[in-house]
Amino acid sequence: xxILVVEDDKTVGDYVRxxxxxxxxxxxxxxxxxxxxxxxxxxxxxxxMMVLDLRLPKLSGIDVLRTLRDRGVGLPVLVxxxxxxxxxxxxxxxxxxxxxxxxxxxxxELLARVEALGRRPKAIAPPTLKVNGLVLDxxxxxxxxxxxxxxLTPKEYAVLEYLMRHQGxxxxxxxxxxxxxxxxxxxxxxxxxxxxxxxxxxIDHAKEPKLIHTVRGVGYVVRA
Amino acid sequence: xxxxxxxxxxxxxxxFAVVLYFSRRSATYQDLDRRIQSEADLTAGILAESxxxxxxxxxxxxxxRPVLVQEVAAVLEVVPDFLLVTSRDGRLLFASPxxxxxxxxxxxxxxxxxxxxxxSARLPGRFRIEPNGPTLHYLVxxxxxxxxxxxxxxxxxxxRDAELRLEQLLTTILIAFVVGVxxxxxxxxxxxxxxxxxxxxxxxxxxxITDGRTLHRRLAVPMERDELGRLAETLNQMMARLERNFAAxxxxxxxxxxxxxxxxxxxxxxxxxAITRPDVPPETLAPLEETLQEVNRMTELLDSLLTLxxxxxxxxxxxxxxxxxxxxxxxxxxxxxxxxxxAGVGMEIRLPPEPVVVSVDRSRVRQLAxxxxxxxxxxxxxxxxxxxxxxxxxxxxxxxxxxxxxGIAPGDLPHIFDRFWRADSAxxxxxxxxxxxxxxxxxKWIAEAHGGTIEVQSRPGxxxxxxxxxxxx
Numbered sequence: 303x304x305i306l307v308v309e310d311d312k313t314v315g316d317y318v319r320x321x322x323x324x325x326x327x328x329x330x331x332x333x334x335x336x337x338x339x340x341x342x343x344x345x346x347x348x349x350x351m352m353v354l355d356l357r358l359p360k361l362s363g364i365d366v367l368r369t370l371r372d373r374g375v376g377l378p379v380l381v382x383x384x385x386x387x388x389x390x391x392x393x394x395x396x397x398x399x400x401x402x403x404x405x406x407x408x409x410x411e412l413l414a415r416v417e418a419l420g421r422r423p424k425a426i427a428p429p430t431l432k433v434n435g436l437v438l439d440x441x442x443x444x445x446x447x448x449x450x451x452x453x454l455t456p457k458e459y460a461v462l463e464y465l466m467r468h469q470g471x472x473x474x475x476x477x478x479x480x481x482x483x484x485x486x487x488x489x490x491x492x493x494x495x496x497x498x499x500x501x502x503x504x505i506d507h508a509k510e511p512k513l514i515h516t517v518r519g520v521g522y523v524v525r526a
Numbered sequence: 527x528x529x530x531x532x533x534x535x536x537x538x539x540x541x542f543a544v545v546l547y548f549s550r551r552s553a554t555y556q557d558l559d560r561r562i563q564s565e566a567d568l569t570a571g572i573l574a575e576s577x578x579x580x581x582x583x584x585x586x587x588x589x590x591r592p593v594l595v596q597e598v599a600a601v602l603e604v605v606p607d608f609l610l611v612t613s614r615d616g617r618l619l620f621a622s623p624x625x626x627x628x629x630x631x632x633x634x635x636x637x638x639x640x641x642x643x644x645x646s647a648r649l650p651g652r653f654r655i656e657p658n659g660p661t662l663h664y665l666v667x668x669x670x671x672x673x674x675x676x677x678x679x680x681x682x683x684x685x686r687d688a689e690l691r692l693e694q695l696l697t698t699i700l701i702a703f704v705v706g707v708x709x710x711x712x713x714x715x716x717x718x719x720x721x722x723x724x725x726x727x728x729x730x731x732x733x734x735i736t737d738g739r740t741l742h743r744r745l746a747v748p749m750e751r752d753e754l755g756r757l758a759e760t761l762n763q764m765m766a767r768l769e770r771n772f773a774a775x776x777x778x779x780x781x782x783x784x785x786x787x788x789x790x791x792x793x794x795x796x797x798x799x800a801i802t803r804p805d806v807p808p809e810t811l812a813p814l815e816e817t818l819q820e821v822n823r824m825t826e827l828l829d830s831l832l833t834l835x836x837x838x839x840x841x842x843x844x845x846x847x848x849x850x851x852x853x854x855x856x857x858x859x860x861x862x863x864x865x866x867x868x869a870g871v872g873m874e875i876r877l878p879p880e881p882v883v884v885s886v887d888r889s890r891v892r893q894l895a896x897x898x899x900x901x902x903x904x905x906x907x908x909x910x911x912x913x914x915x916x917x918x919x920x921x922x923x924x925x926x927x928x929x930x931x932x933g934i935a936p937g938d939l940p941h942i943f944d945r946f947w948r949a950d951s952a953x954x955x956x957x958x959x960x961x962x963x964x965x966x967x968x969x970k971w972i973a974e975a976h977g978g979t980i981e982v983q984s985r986p987g988x989x990x991x992x993x994x995x996x997x998x999x
Contacts (some may be wrong), residue, residue: 317799457861
């Protein structure tokens with residue numbers, strides 16, 4: 303699957319390209335609107351999706367979008383914008399954008415929206431996540447350990463899913479919070495600690511081996 | 527306006543009437559004084575001429591009393607008012623018909639003035655004949671050119687006529703006052719109303735142009751280039767300037783949001799890339815995690831500022847959709863339970879069995895609920911209790927967040943919705959970082975932007991209750 307990323311800021315552009323690369327996409331990065339429009343509407347380029355920054359040199363994102371749609375190009379477009387006002391988003395959607403992500407964004411959010419737009423099975427999320435005897439079914443949202451069902455609240459489920467999806471990797475509290483609380487919530491307390499305490503009672507209590515591990519000062523990791 | 531006009535009118539007419547009355551009064555009494563003066567002078571002249579012509583002017587009447595000779599007395603008979611002529615030794619020689627008409631007791635009162643030998647040295651004056659007689663103005667003068675026979679001439683006039691005329695004048699003034707002023711006030715009010723009508727209209731128009739959305743509107747400028755026309759033009763110029771400033775502010779807001787958020791995105795991207803690498807040692811992860819937290823705090827602060835800036839302009843939009851408030855409160859409530867558990871505070875959530883559907887911006891109301899619940903937990907000491915309750919009443923969805931926390935001092939209550947307002951730092955648990963100070967300001971805006979209300983009741987040491995009402999649409 304080929305994605306065209308149009309972003310003038312090099313750091314952000316590189317970051318998006320590398321992240322999407324890792325997620326298994328083929329990514330081309332261009333730095334201005336003219337070039338983006340040329341590539342996207344050129345025949346044979348064969349892009350499946352475009353990630354478009356709205357503020358670009360030469361030709362603005364809105365103009366790129368409008369011209370593309372005027373030319374009848376139906377390529378799915380995900381817009382990156384610093385404007386989080388509703389009317390601006392509405393304007394972008396009316397211009398033919400398919401979705402948007404507000405800067406600054408968590409890569410997880412961008413990836414989730416790219417996946418949704420691409421309408422394909424999640425590359426890094428097989429329907430069932432397994433760590434040792436702990437099984438999480440992302441379809442039915444059912445969790446079992448050693449075959450016994452475990453009841454989880456929505457936030458507990460979200461935190462566990464995130465950790466299991468990145469099993470073996472230390473996930474910081476902030477990243478976990480962002481994922482489980484819709485990316486824009488900063489309670490100022492380590493609310494994740496509370497969820498982890500609950501999860502441990504339900505998952506690791508009187509069981510061996512322990513699956514949820516604390517990394518002091520940073521966050522948590524799920525591994526066998 | 528009308529009251530001022532009426533007051534001024536009444537005052538000026540009143541002053542006019544008082545001045546008129548008193549000047550008439552003093553003129554009337556001066557006339558009276560001149561009259562008795564001329565009567566006395568005339569009498570003195572007649573006596574002097576008669577003396578030159580005849581010498582002796584006193585004769586004895588049939589009872590042997592001295593009187594003025596018949597011929598002279600006959601001349602003096604025609605003098606009106608009160609006229610007395612006395613001899614050198616104070617005896618009465620002549621009294622005019624008016625004086626003779628008095629009763630004896632009354633007459634004696636006149637005599638008391640003319641009787642004494644030095645009577646002619648008296649100054650003019652006034653007195654009232656008791657018990658029921660008229661008030662008299664009098665004067666006494668000597669008779670120098672009539673030999674040694676006469677003591678003094680006493681002339682007096684009563685003020686009854688004069689007072690009657692003054693009373694009539696007063697009545698006339700009063701009637702004219704009532705008849706003139708009352709209609710003048712009503713007419714004045716009508717005229718003022720007519721003159722001010724365009725001003726009223728202008729006030730209404732200006733009031734309608736309240737926020738950034740309607741600033742492009744202008745007042746209608748009347749055809750006449752009078753004061754009102756110039757006022758309308760001036761206001762229009764002012765609004766044009768305001769409109770330009772608002773546009774500049776909007777541009778600045780948009781630019782600032784982009785200029786600040788792009789570097790934040792860059793920082794965030796760098797940190798996130800580093801923090802998610804599988805091989806980073808934990809001692810490197812910790813500072814990265816702190817940086818990420820800080821980036822999020824800055825993002826949140828920036829979003830709050832931009833939200834309020836747009837709200838000030840009247841441009842903050844709501845994306846309304848029908849929402850069951852139970853979902854929002856339940857979700858915020860779960861977060862609240864987690865926060866409460868962390869803080870050692872009890873949390874109770876009561877939801878009604880039936881849906882409470884309102885047309886609101888889901889993410890905004892979620893933010894509002896989270897703000898209030900978070901605050902309640904933050905300001906409630908360990909062992910306290912936070913209760914969240916949702917109820918659907920007629921036409922409104924109402925939720926309350928009540929805590930048993932430290933409460934808010936009465937003096938602070940009016941300020942808690944102010945931007946960047948914080949009670950003294952002793953309020954928060956020291957282990958926690960303070961918020962942005964914008965949470966309640968934004969909460970208030972969210973509630974009011976939906977046409978709803980937010981209210982607070984609090985007693986220091988007992989707890990605080992926030993009540994939010996959102997209209998069902």
